[in-house]
Amino acid sequence: QMxxxxxxxxxxxxxxxxxxxxxxxxxxxxxxxGNDIVxxxxxxxxxxxxxxxxxxxxxxxxxxxxxLKDPRSLVLRADESPYRFQTPYFWTSTKWPATELDYAIYxxxxxxxxxxxxxxxxxxxxxxxxxxxxxxxxFVVMQAREQLRAAKQRRKGDRIVIDCQEQxxxxxxxxxxxxxxxxxxxxxxxxxxxLSLQPGAPNVLEQGPERRNCHTTRVQLTKNMDYYKREIEYxxxxxxxxxxxSSICLEGYLKFNEQxxxxxxxxxxxxxxxxxxxxxxxYWAMNAPTVPTPTKLRVERWxxxxxxxxxxxxxxxQLLEFLKKEFSAENLSFWEACEELRYGEQSRISEIVxxxxxxxxxxxxxxxxxxxxxxxxxxxxxIKTPHRYVMDDAxxxxxxxxxxxxxxxxxxxxxxxxxxxxxxxxxxxxxxxxPFMRKQRHSSPSPAL
Amino acid sequence: xxxxxxxxxxxxxxDKCSKxxxxxxxxxxxxxxxxxxxxVEMVWLHENETLASLKNEAETLKGKLExxxxxxxxxxxxxxxxRVEALGQFVMKTRRTLKGHGNKVLCMDWxxxxxxxVSSSQDGKVIVWDxxxxxKEHAVTMPCTWVMACAYAPSGCAIACGxxxxxxxxxxxTFDKNENMAAKKKSVAMHTNYLSACSFTNSxxxxxxxxxxxxxxxxxxxxxxxxxSFHGHGADVLCLDLAxxxxxxxxxxxxxxxxxxxWDMRSGQCIQSFETHDSDINSVxxxxxxxxxxxxxxxxxxxxxxxxxxREVAIYSKESIIFGxxxxxxxxxxxxxxxxxxxxxxNVWDVLKGSRVSILFxxxxxxxxxxxSPDGTAFCSGSWDHTLRVSx
Numbered sequence: 001q002m003x004x005x006x007x008x009x010x011x012x013x014x015x016x017x018x019x020x021x022x023x024x025x026x027x028x029x030x031x032x033x034g035n036d037i038v039x040x041x042x043x044x045x046x047x048x049x050x051x052x053x054x055x056x057x058x059x060x061x062x063x064x065x066x067x068l069k070d071p072r073s074l075v076l077r078a079d080e081s082p083y084r085f086q087t088p089y090f091w092t093s094t095k096w097p098a099t100e101l102d103y104a105i106y107x108x109x110x111x112x113x114x115x116x117x118x119x120x121x122x123x124x125x126x127x128x129x130x131x132x133x134x135x136x137x138x139f140v141v142m143q144a145r146e147q148l149r150a151a152k153q154r155r156k157g158d159r160i161v162i163d164c165q166e167q168x169x170x171x172x173x174x175x176x177x178x179x180x181x182x183x184x185x186x187x188x189x190x191x192x193x194x195l196s197l198q199p200g201a202p203n204v205l206e207q208g209p210e211r212r213n214c215h216t217t218r219v220q221l222t223k224n225m226d227y228y229k230r231e232i233e234y235x236x237x238x239x240x241x242x243x244x245x246s247s248i249c250l251e252g253y254l255k256f257n258e259q260x261x262x263x264x265x266x267x268x269x270x271x272x273x274x275x276x277x278x279x280x281x282x283y284w285a286m287n288a289p290t291v292p293t294p295t296k297l298r299v300e301r302w303x304x305x306x307x308x309x310x311x312x313x314x315x316x317x318q319l320l321e322f323l324k325k326e327f328s329a330e331n332l333s334f335w336e337a338c339e340e341l342r343y344g345e346q347s348r349i350s351e352i353v354x355x356x357x358x359x360x361x362x363x364x365x366x367x368x369x370x371x372x373x374x375x376x377x378x379x380x381x382x383i384k385t386p387h388r389y390v391m392d393d394a395x396x397x398x399x400x401x402x403x404x405x406x407x408x409x410x411x412x413x414x415x416x417x418x419x420x421x422x423x424x425x426x427x428x429x430x431x432x433x434x435p436f437m438r439k440q441r442h443s444s445p446s447p448a449l
Numbered sequence: 450x451x452x453x454x455x456x457x458x459x460x461x462x463x464d465k466c467s468k469x470x471x472x473x474x475x476x477x478x479x480x481x482x483x484x485x486x487x488x489v490e491m492v493w494l495h496e497n498e499t500l501a502s503l504k505n506e507a508e509t510l511k512g513k514l515e516x517x518x519x520x521x522x523x524x525x526x527x528x529x530x531x532r533v534e535a536l537g538q539f540v541m542k543t544r545r546t547l548k549g550h551g552n553k554v555l556c557m558d559w560x561x562x563x564x565x566x567v568s569s570s571q572d573g574k575v576i577v578w579d580x581x582x583x584x585k586e587h588a589v590t591m592p593c594t595w596v597m598a599c600a601y602a603p604s605g606c607a608i609a610c611g612x613x614x615x616x617x618x619x620x621x622x623t624f625d626k627n628e629n630m631a632a633k634k635k636s637v638a639m640h641t642n643y644l645s646a647c648s649f650t651n652s653x654x655x656x657x658x659x660x661x662x663x664x665x666x667x668x669x670x671x672x673x674x675x676x677x678s679f680h681g682h683g684a685d686v687l688c689l690d691l692a693x694x695x696x697x698x699x700x701x702x703x704x705x706x707x708x709x710x711x712w713d714m715r716s717g718q719c720i721q722s723f724e725t726h727d728s729d730i731n732s733v734x735x736x737x738x739x740x741x742x743x744x745x746x747x748x749x750x751x752x753x754x755x756x757x758x759x760r761e762v763a764i765y766s767k768e769s770i771i772f773g774x775x776x777x778x779x780x781x782x783x784x785x786x787x788x789x790x791x792x793x794x795x796n797v798w799d800v801l802k803g804s805r806v807s808i809l810f811x812x813x814x815x816x817x818x819x820x821x822s823p824d825g826t827a828f829c830s831g832s833w834d835h836t837l838r839v840s841x
Contacts, residue, residue: 047769051794052809055769096480209595209613209661227683228503235510235724239517244757249740250529252757256738257784257801258534263576264782265826266541266841275581276544276827276841284563287824307694343652344697346676387717388676433700 104129106170108144143264259304263297271426281396289313296423303411306403310335318419321325322410323402330367331398331406334360338395342388353386361394371397456606463488474670481746520762526753526763528730530801539797539807544827545839547578549585554831555612556646556818560601563824567608568831569596575610580829580839590628591621598647598658609637609656617658618720619670645687648700650714657700657714665702667714679712681719688712694739699743703730709744709754723754725761732776736800737783743800745774751788753800765798766803776818781825789816789830811838 041054060067107126130137151159261267265274275281286295294314302309302318309315316332323329337360343350360369361379371379375393382390410416459472463485464522466798470485484492539709559566564581593614600609600734602619603635611617616760617638620630637646642661650667655676659665665686666677684705692699699720703709709730711721727748735742739753741762749767765786772792779786785806786798795809795816814833823826827841 017763023682032713045766048808050770050810054794054810055771055792057770068453069656109721130815209597225500227502230508230681231507232503232510234719235514237720238759239510239513241759243518243521243759244762244764246755247529248526249755250524250526250759252738252740253783253801254533255524260737260782261784263825264780264784265824266780266828267782270826274826276839281581284824285796296617339651343650343655344673345654345671347671365489369655393716 048423049212067168086274103170104140105143105147106166108140109148112144112148147153246265273428282426286424290317293422293424296420296425297402299423300414302416306407309407309410310402317400319406319410320414322413322415323406325410325415326406328406330338330360330369331402333367334369335395335398335402338391341391342395344388346388349388350386352385353390356391357383369394369398451799452792456578459483466718467796470616472704476672483707488537496679519760522760526801527803530803533801535802536799537808541797541807541809541840542699543585543811543838543840544656547575547580547583547839548835548836549578550574550837551761553833554817554833554835554837555827556602556610557596557820557831557837558599558608559601559820559822560605561823563822564607565601566829566837567599567601567817568837569599569610570835571595575599575608576621577608578837580837586632587622589634591618595643598644599648600647600656602649602653603651604641604653607653609647609649611638611647611658615640615643615644615660617644617647617656617668619656624690635670635673637670637673638666640664640666642685645685646689648689648691657689657691661700663683665689665700670705677714677717679711679717680720681722681790682706682708683710687730687764690734690742692739693737699778700731701735703744703746705729707746709733710741711756721756721759723761725752726750726771731774737779737781743779743786745778745788746778746779747773749773749790751777751786751798762801765796765803765805767796770796772815775816776819776820776830778819778828780821780828786821786829787821789819789832790816793832793834795819795830809840811840 005149037058038049038052042049047055069247103125107122110122111126152163154162192210202373265350272278272282272286275283281436285291288300289314296312300310302312304314309319320329320332334356337352341349341356343353359365359367361376361383362368371394379391429438461483463468463470464482465484465488468485470487472483472485472517473489475482475484475489485517490491500577512699526830535707539676547568548568550572551574552570552571554568554570557566557568564578564579565586565814566578567575567577568574569591571594573591573596575589575591575596576585578585589610590789591610591612596610596612598609598611601606605622607619607621609619609763611618616636619635619637621633621635623630638647638658640658640660640662642663643811644658644660647656654670654678655705656668657665658668663680663682663684663686664754665681666675667677668674669676670704679702682702682704686702686704689702690701691703698714699711700714701709701711707724707726707728709723709726709729710719712718713720718767724809726744726746726748728749731747732742733742734744736753740757741753743751743753745751749770749772750764752761753763757763765788770790770792774790776787776789779800784800786800787795788798789795791811793810793815795812796805797807798804799806812830812832812834816830816832827836827839829839830836
């Protein structure tokens with residue numbers, strides 16, 4: 001898993017930077033305090049304390065660092081509590097199979113040491129395991145005893161370290177509050193024994209459905225040849241295509257940004273107020289698809305490009321009014337009918353094509369549209385075998401006609417000018433809250449829940 | 450190994466070299482011939498050679514293509530963006546929390562009325578909410594788990610969803626309390642692997658789907674007929690987005706083969722393809738102008754690709770972000786890119802300058818889906834912590 005790799009990469013790096021020795025009651029070498037971790041993260045990545053804490057917590061949850069003082073909870077505390085790096089033996093990426101046997105041995109050891117004083121969930125697990133692998137129980141107990149005896153011969157510091165390591169590891173692999181040993185159903189299991197978790201600590205080992213990625217596809221010889229042939233053809237075509245200079249494209253973004261930022265509620269707020277922030281839905285009421293008087297911003301937007309005008313139902317209605325005055329209203333109706341064809345039901349295609357022909361294309365039709373002869377010829381030919389895209393050429397022609405011809409006139413017309421003049425600018429409500437506060441009043445409040 | 454049968458049953462003249470030898474059956478261009486073992490070896494070598502030479506040709510062409518693309522690249526985005534005013538302080542809070550799913554929320558979509566949303570989760574439940582009032586309006590239980598895709602119809606009268614059942618089903622939304630929504634279900638798409646994404650086109654009658662079987666497909670809702678299929682991805686397709694342009698004929702898809710591909714809906718051909726990510730692409734979204742699109746991937750970066758310049762123009766990444774991005778969306782003006790990550794956070798990027806504007810906490814498990822509302826007033830994020838949050 002990529003994320004695990006990256007996390008583990010961090011560790012050797014961190015290790016280089018921090019090798020302090022701190023005193024617990026006994027001396028623990030190579031430990032560091034929670035504070036150190038947070039500080040280092042802030043420094044290395046230039047992030048805030050909150051983020052550093054969050055990131056550190058995730059590292060601990062994934063088991064790469066474990067706490068020495070309170071090993072029951074895998075949490076990073078930004079204070080003097082000591083932490084250590086988990087040995088690579090226990091890293092997730094080494095995919096060390098966590099067998100029941102190992103877990104049983106661990107629990108048995110603990111049981112013996114604490115003389116039956118295990119934590120609740122561990123007790124449950126212990127009893128469950130006892131029942132399940134009863135046949136090897138003697139082996140388990142023997143192993144546990146042996147390990148304990150060997151451990152007694154080590155220094156106390158080492159013993160504490162090893163204990164904490166194991167504890168942290170098992171906490172991660174067998175999180176508490178989990179339904180014991182029930183595999184997550186319906187999903188192809190990734191690790192051998194997965195537990196399905198109730199809300200509580202998020203189980204960091206959970207994954208989504210298994211994905212087939214490029215590393216696991218089966219490739220046959222013929223498939224390979226076809227694949228490369230396709231790649232070659234694609235590359236050839238791609239070489240031939242016209243490209244635009246980066247500077248031009250990027251200028252396009254700036255221009256777009258300039259035009260639209262005032263209309264972006266998150267960037268510039270919205271008048272009278274953002275409904276989500278103030279619970280006042282006036283904004284939505286004023287900008288509903290059909291209102292008697294549109295807002296100023298909306299009318300301005302129609303002037304950006306033809307697409308804005310035609311996609312806004314109110315704008316389209318105004319356009320229709322304008323076109324009627326110019327006696328070219330059939331263009332818009334034709335375009336609408338073609339859209340219906342393109343996105344309509346498969347079963348109605350011939351019906352719609354026919355109706356379009358009758359209304360707009362047939363000689364002497366009531367609402368005959370003015371298409372150039374070549375396109376007309378092609379379209380009439382295509383109608384004989386009607387399909388969804390048969391009107392595309394004609395539709396594009398008419399669309400361009402409206403865009404290049406009628407639209408500029410519309411923008412200069414009295415109709416549009418009146419709309420702009422009469423358009424309302426809603427008054428802002430008293431509580432003016434923007435996501436962006438231009439005036440620096442106080443330090444940035446952390447986004448609360 | 451190429452297709453060979455290894456039974457040497459016949460002894461006779463070889464079809465190729467005419468020598469008398471024990472023969473094997475060999476299949477060349479769907480024709481069965483009998484070759485002696487030497488000739489079989491030569492055929493096999495030859496095929497390997499052609500394969501190798503094809504591979505070489507493909508590689509050199511790709512290299513040349515990159516050169517061509519690079520020729521026109523005269524300036525970087527952040528250089529051009531220096532002229533743009535910097536953004537002020539950014540404060541966004543969670544305004545609504547939608548609780549009610551019993552398991553991880555996997556996908557959500559907004560209705561065109563700017564307040565309703567549909568969301569789907571691992572336990573098979575698909576819920577339609579009025580997110581403004583946080584009321585649940587409809588709920589359907591799908592017969593499968595892991596419903597990974599859901600979409601709202603443009604008219605607001607239907608929803609589509611699908612997941613491990615390999616199908617996309619459309620449910621008309623009815624306000625009649627007596628009617629059982631599940632009864633009116635229409636099964637539209639059929640794939641051979643899980644459904645990862647679905648979206649309605651400009652109308653209620655057509656659906657575009659992406660699936661784990663490596664293909665995308667366009668379907669007619671009424672009849673369930675396949676209108677067009679799109680082949681080209683080498684692995685599971687995880688996401689798709691339709692172009693906002695007026696001519697509305699293209700869409701982009703991203704997959705586990707690290708490629709983002711732009712398709713022509715009419716012909717089914719791949720128009721452009723971009724392969725600069727290091728890992729699975731989880732989410733793609735068009736820039737509001739339609740000239741570019743952004744992608745979020747498991748390699749912890751988001752990238753912006755320009756369609757006219759035919760190249761990647763920006764990378765949004767930070768060393769401290771080590772978890773993959775699961776979902777991306779633009780604000781209305783395209784100035785901000787919201788990205789939800791697997792480390793439970795949402796990062797907000799300045800698209801033009803390439804820097805991170807803000808980081809939002811609040812979810813208690815990974816963010817699986819994120820969409821900005823149709824009028825840009827807020828965005829909704831769904832997470833594996835069973836909740837959806839609307840923030841503004």
